[in-house]
Amino acid sequence: MTNRRTFLAGAGIAALGAVAPGIANAGTTDRLKSLVDSQLADAAGKGYPSLVIGLFDRHGQYVAGTGDSGQPDGGRPGGRTIYQIGSITKTFTGLAVALEVVHGRRRFEDPLQRYLPGRLRLPTWQGKEITIGDVATHTSGIPSFPESWAKRPDIDWRDPYAIFTLKDVATALRETTLPREPGKVFDYSNLATGLQGQSLAIGEEAAYESVVRPRITGPLGLRDTSTALTGEQCRRKATGHDETGASTPDWHVRTCAAAGALYGTVDDLLRYVRAYLAPARGPLGEAMRLVRQPRVAVDPARNIGVNWILQPLPRSGKQLVWHNGGTGGFRSFAGFCPGSGTGVAVLTNIAKEVDPIAVELLDAVSGP
Numbered sequence: 490m491t492n493r494r495t496f497l498a499g500a501g502i503a504a505l506g507a508v509a510p511g512i513a514n515a516g517t518t519d520r521l522k523s524l525v526d527s528q529l530a531d532a533a534g535k536g537y538p539s540l541v542i543g544l545f546d547r548h549g550q551y552v553a554g555t556g557d558s559g560q561p562d563g564g565r566p567g568g569r570t571i572y573q574i575g576s577i578t579k580t581f582t583g584l585a586v587a588l589e590v591v592h593g594r595r596r597f598e599d600p601l602q603r604y605l606p607g608r609l610r611l612p613t614w615q616g617k618e619i620t621i622g623d624v625a626t627h628t629s630g631i632p633s634f635p636e637s638w639a640k641r642p643d644i645d646w647r648d649p650y651a652i653f654t655l656k657d658v659a660t661a662l663r664e665t666t667l668p669r670e671p672g673k674v675f676d677y678s679n680l681a682t683g684l685q686g687q688s689l690a691i692g693e694e695a696a697y698e699s700v701v702r703p704r705i706t707g708p709l710g711l712r713d714t715s716t717a718l719t720g721e722q723c724r725r726k727a728t729g730h731d732e733t734g735a736s737t738p739d740w741h742v743r744t745c746a747a748a749g750a751l752y753g754t755v756d757d758l759l760r761y762v763r764a765y766l767a768p769a770r771g772p773l774g775e776a777m778r779l780v781r782q783p784r785v786a787v788d789p790a791r792n793i794g795v796n797w798i799l800q801p802l803p804r805s806g807k808q809l810v811w812h813n814g815g816t817g818g819f820r821s822f823a824g825f826c827p828g829s830g831t832g833v834a835v836l837t838n839i840a841k842e843v844d845p846i847a848v849e850l851l852d853a854v855s856g857p
Contacts, residue, residue, distance in 0.1 A: 521551040524853055528846050529555045538730050539566040540837045542846065543755040545763065546854050547830040552755055558838055559728030559736070568756035571713055571726040572836040573739055574821040575749045575814025577758070579682050580780070581701050581714075582747040583625055583796030585689055587776035588704055597622030597784075601629075604688035608659045611684070614667045621688070623671040624681045625795045626785040630671050631681040635661035647731070647817055651741040658683070658744050675787045679748040682796070686747020697746035708773055709764055711757040716750045726752070727838035729818015734839065740816040749814065753821075758834035762825040765810070766832065781810050781827070802826070802852045809851060813844055822847040829855035 525542045532540050532555065539556035554566035564570070589595045595604065600618035602611045611619050614630070623629040638644070638661060643652060661680070689700050698716045706714045718726060731737040742750040765781060768774030783792035783799050791800040794810070802809050811824030820843050825832035831854050835843040 518546070518548050521546065521549060521854065522553075524850055525551050525553050528850060529553060532846070536734065536839065536841055537837050538734075538839055539570070539727055540843070540846075541566050541568065541570055541572075541755045541835070542850070543568060543759045543834045544850050544854060545759060545832050550759065552759070554755075560725055562724040564725070566727065568759075569713065569725060569754050570836075571718065571722055571752050571754055572821065572838055573729065573749075573814075573816045573819040574714075574751050574753040574758070574823075574836070575740075575816045575819060576679075577753070577812050577814040577821050577823050578747065578749045578751040579796040580812050580823075581705055581751065582682055582686055582689075583780050583794075584705055584773075584776055585700055586621060586625060586685060587779045587795055588772055589689070591772045591775045591779065595621060597625065601684065601688055605684065606655070606687060608655065609684065609687060610659070610662055612662065612665045612667050614670045617670060619667075619671045621685070622784065624678075624685045626672075626793050627675050627677045627681065628672050628785055629678060629681045630667040630669055630674075630676065631662075631665060631678050631684070633676075633678040633680055635665065635680065637661055637664055648738050648740050649817075650743055650745055653744055655687075655744050658687075672785075675785060675793065679745055682748040683742075683745030686745070689747070697750055701751075705773070709761060711753070711761060714751055714753040714757045714761070716746060716752070718752060722752075727819075727836075729816065730839040731817055732840045737818040737840075739818065749816065753836075755834045755836055758821075758823045758836075759832060762823055762832040762834065765825055766827060766830055802848065802855060804852045805829075805856050807852075807855045809848070811847075813842075815840060815842075824848075824851060826851060826855045831855045 521544050525544050539558035541554035543552040552568040558566040558570050599621050601621050619629045729737050765777050768777040780795035782794050785793050787793050797810050799810050807826045807828045809824050814821040820837050822835045822843050833847045833851050835847045
C-alpha cells in the first residue's frame with residue numbers, strides 16, 4: 490500500500506549499526522544464520538534505520554535485526570519489534586473472505602454490492618456487477634486512490650488516508666466510471682480491498698480488529714498483529730521514516746482499514762506464513778488452502794490467488810507465494826514456498842523496498 494505522491498528528495502540517514510544477536514531455534518542450521526547475517530551486513534550503509542529478517546526451512550528458524558528502530562524501550566530491533574505491515578493486511582482480509590466462502594455464507598461469484606452498507610453503491614459495467622472474486626484478485630476496475638481524494642486541499646500526504654470517511658468513499662464511488670469489464674485485467678486497488686472490508690461489517694480500524702482477531706490472529710497466536718497497540722506494544726514500535734530519512738507519522742487507514750491498517754512483527758509474520766504451509770484441520774485451514782490457489786493471471790510470470798501473489802523464484806524456480814506492504818514510513822515482505830517448506834519475513838522502518846532481500850533469501854534457502 491503506497492502513497493500516490495512521490496516524497497521530496499532530501500538528506501540521507503545514518504548507516505546501520507552492528508547486527509543484533511539472532512534468535513535461533515533448536516534446529517537452526519548454520520546456513521540460515523549465515524544467509525540472514527550476510528544480508529544484514531550487506532544492508533549496512535544502504536539507508537535502513539533498522540531492518541529485521543526472519544528465515545526458516547524444514548530444519549529450523551533464524552531471526553536477527555540491525556540498526557536503531559527508535560523504539561521508546563531502547564531495545565535493539567529484533568523479532569518482537571513492531572512495524573506497520575501495510576498491504577500484507579490484505580492477505581488477512583482475503584483470508585477472512587475465504588472463511589465466509591468456506592462456511593457457505595457467500596461465494597466468490599456473488600456481487601460485492603449485496604454485502605455492502607446501503608450508502609456504498611458500486612459502479613457497474615454495462616449492467617455487470619463487481620464480484621467478491623473481482624475484488625480479491627484486483628480486477629474490479631475500482632481506482633486505488635480516487636482522483637477526487639488526491640485533489641483534497643486538506644490532505645496530509647504524510648498520512649494520506651486519515652481524513653476520509655464513509656461519506657467520502659460513497660462520493661468517490663458515485664464519481665467512478667469503470668475503465669473496463671470487471672474480472673479481466675489486474676489493476677491493484679487499495680480502495681477496492683477497503684470495500685471488501687466494509688462488506689465484512691468492517692468500518693474503521695477498531696471494527697477491522699473485531700473481525701480479524703477472533704477469526705485469524707487469535708487462533709494463530711499472533712499477539713502483536715493488531716490495528717491498535719497497547720502501551721507495552723507502543724514501547725516496542727519502530728519510528729517510521731520517509732524516503733528522505735526524515736521521521737514520519739504512522740498511517741491511519743480509517744475506512745480502508747482492510748487494505749493496510751495492521752501492525753506486526755517478524756515473529757508473528759513467520760508464524761503466520763508457517764500456518765499456510767501446514768494448515769490445521771477445520772475452516773481456517775481450508776480457507777488457507779483456498780486463498781493460495783491461482784485465480785487470475787497478473788502477467789505471463791505471475792498469478793494471484795485471494796490477495797496472495799504466486800510466481801516462480803528466479804533461480805530455483807520454486808513457487809513463491811508472497812505479499813509486500815508499504816506505508817509512509819515502513820516497508821514489509823512476507824512469503825513462503827510450499828514446495829520447499831521455507832518462508833521469510835522482512836520489516837524495515839523506512840520507505841525503502843525490502844523485496845529483493847526477501848526473494849534472494851528464499852531463493853537461496855529453497856534451492857534445488
